[in-house]
Amino acid sequence: MRAYTRDLERLILWSVVVRKKALSSLTVEDCEAYKDSLNAPLASFTGPKRPRTSGRWRPFAPEGLSADSQAYAVRVLRAAFAWLVEVRYLAGNPWSAVHEPATVTRELSVQVHRALPASLWTRVREALDVRCDGISGDNVESDDESRQWRAARAATILMGDSGLRRAEAALARREDLRLAEVAGDGRASRSPSPRSPSPPTSSRSVESAGSVESGRGPSSVWTLTVIGKRRKQRTVPVSGATVAALRAHWQDRAHDFDAPHANGPLIAPLWIPATRTARERHDAQTDEGPYSVDAFGRLVRMAVQRLARKSAALADFSTDDVVQLANTSAHAFRHTFGTRAVARDMPTDVEQAILGHASLQTTSIYVRAERRRVLEAAARYYDEDAE
Incomplete structure (x- = not known):
């Protein structure tokens, strides 16, 4: 739930500040543009980690998101928009036409060495x-x-x-x-x-x-x-x-x-x-x-x-x-x-x-x-x- 909230907050900020649109007005092209921005966020959207309540808080770290994190964000947003369609807040889900960034399927690992x-x-x-x-x-x-x-x-x-x-x-x-x-x-x-x-x-x-x-x-x-x-x-x-x-x-x-x-x-x-x-x-x-x-x-x-x-x-x-x-x-x-x-x-x-x-x-x-x-x-x- 915390991850869903984080990714939705990021998208809402980007939609209002960059696209100047409400969430309900986003198109497939907007979603593709946002997906691209996850790899290289705008400078105004990046900064060192700060408390969420700080005026210096920014939604992204300076290096952006890894390919795995980008793919995860797309999956989260697709699922969130699907729910918004289900409850009839949206007429359609633009994220259903957006492909996830290519990632490498890694061998399952747990950081056991930290024990x-x-x-x-x-x-x-x-x-x-x-x-x-x-x-x-x-x-x-x-x-x-x-x-x-x-x-x-x-x-x-x-x-x-x-x-x-x-x-x-x-x-x-x-x-x-x-x-x-x-x-x-x-x-x-x-x-x-x-x-x-x-x-x-x-x-x-x-x-x-x-x-x-x-x-x-x-x-x-x-x-x-x-x-x-x-x-x-x-x-x-x-x-x-x-x-x-x-x-x-x-x-x-x-x-x-x-x-x-x-x-x-x-x-x-x-x-x-x-x-x-x-x-x-x-x-x-x-x-x-x-x-x-x-x-x-x-x-x-x-x-x-x-x-x-x-x-x-x-x-x-x-x-x-x-x-x-x-x-x-x-x-x-x-x-x-x-x-x-x-x-x-x-x-x-x-x-x-x-x-x-x-x-x-x-x-x-x-x-x-x-x-x-x-x-x-x-x-x-x-x-x-x-x-």
Whole structure:
């Protein structure tokens, strides 16, 4: 939906400013001209990336769009105009006569290399716990800083332990997090009242919270229902450590995570930026508003980058580890879940269901990447042995 909005905004701006026409008056020739402009946008339409609310915002980057992005834009506009015809806003769809730019069909790829190795993922979680306890090297974090670290920890572990996409994690809600009872035949049933006593919310207890949560016995597991790509609903498992981190974050927000009928965003800003857009968005909420998708991504990315720059807990990390953390995005933690799931022998079809992949072929990329890592490690071992 965000991509559709972006491409329609670009076309409307171009139509009004360049062609001086309403969207409903565009012809096939106009659409062809716009398609050509995607490769080399007018100078007045380009500029460095700026916030959408900035007066210096421009719809295109200076280099224009890649061939793949141009073809995608044409497909989006063709579909959008088809809908406008269907609802009788337009009499015809000029984009149906416009061909997509020629592109090369590339081999399916997922940036698995961005996943954190298991040891690095463990130490990142330990470093987050240290920061959440208010410790920063020889300094002590302020209460506000510690609360922000706890929000970042909850967001990071939620993605890394459940394989959620950034938007799915940002929009996840408490009422969709339930306790599922696993029957003797291995099937799970959702508990209608998924509340349990709150364990200690000390940051130090989060890493061991899996054992605390499992105190209910091996027949129960926390599950979260989300709406993913293509508006498909799916349910993913949530680790005990994630639930403990969420409890601590909810306590910072002065909410009871385990209260009957608790609801609202799982992760929400502790304070609202003093910008007009942020104020308007949160004032419009009937309850506490969630992070926007981009802000959620920044929360995770900036926390990991700060760890890479300053954390004393990372002093024993290699240079390669620090470089990887400095370039880690929120989406990398989804890949981290995918690679760890394969390493722990999770069935590929189960992993596919959790990650929400439309095709098993996509999920299999993690399997191939794990096999390649094993072979590379074995090759290094035998090379060293030969020496």
